[in-house]
Amino acid sequence: MDRKKRLGEERRQLILDWLKRSEGPLTGQQIAEKMNVSRQVIVQDISLLKARNEPIIATAQGYVYMNEKESDHPYRRIIACSHSPQQTQEELNIIVDHGVFVKDVIVEHPIYGELTASLMLKNRRDVQQFIDKMTETKAAYLSDLTGGIHLHTLEAETEEQLDEVCETLEKASLLLSKTE
Structure with a gap:
């Protein structure tokens, strides 16, 4: 060599x-x-x-x-959200404020199929860095490809945290409701 x-x-x-x-x-x-x-x-x-x-x-x-142990959080849930790009920070802050980890964002693209991007956000500082990077690079959110509809993989210490975050997102009209 x-x-x-x-x-x-x-x-x-x-x-x-x-x-x-x-x-x-x-x-x-x-x-x-x-x-x-x-x-x-x-x-x-x-x-x-x-x-x-x-x-x-x-x-x-x-x-x-990513170590062999995939997650430190015993509970995981995939949620469907729908909102404008301007509401992204609000959505992510609601999630991390409940002590819930945002693993990724997933969209369904008509050509490429499922597209997943790692987010790995655990607190408001992580959210702010993500938003700042999006602003600085003028990058588009993946959800722009799907009219605002996207999924998040969430992880938490308890099932109650996941229930509470979903309830709060629904009240803020950020969760894709079952009736839409």
């Missing part, structure tokens, strides 16, 4: 070790600065690690290594 390939492998192993030990997400820029390479090199390294079936996901907060 030539020197360049060996250095790339060593760098990818270090990235993997950092992600496994990290308490929270690491951004591509943070990793790039530690490694003294460009962010694009890190994006390529992450892609190669994912191609090796390493459970790395990209979130609005950065890269996360």
Whole structure:
């Protein structure tokens, strides 16, 4: 193996070790600065690690290594929501304010089928970072593809938390009701 390939492998192993030990997400820029390479090199390294079936996901907060244990939360529910992009922050804050973890957002695309994006939001700070990133990049919400209709996978410590968050979302007219 030539020197360049060996250095790339060593760098990818270090990235993997950092992600496994990290308490929270690491951004591509943070990793790039530690490694003294460009962010694009890190994006390529992450892609190669994912191609090796390493459970790395990209979130609005950065890269996360998903450990063998899929979740720390014993209760999970998928909910259907419908609202405008302007109501996204309200929706997400309601969820995290109930101590509920927002794992992802899912939409049904007419061509691609089900599209899922990791969110990994656990508190208002995470929500604000997500909203700021959406604003800064001028990116469209996935729910824009479906007229505001989308699903969220939620996780919680108790079934009651999930019931309460659904009740609050319904009162705020953010939950897709069974009569629509």
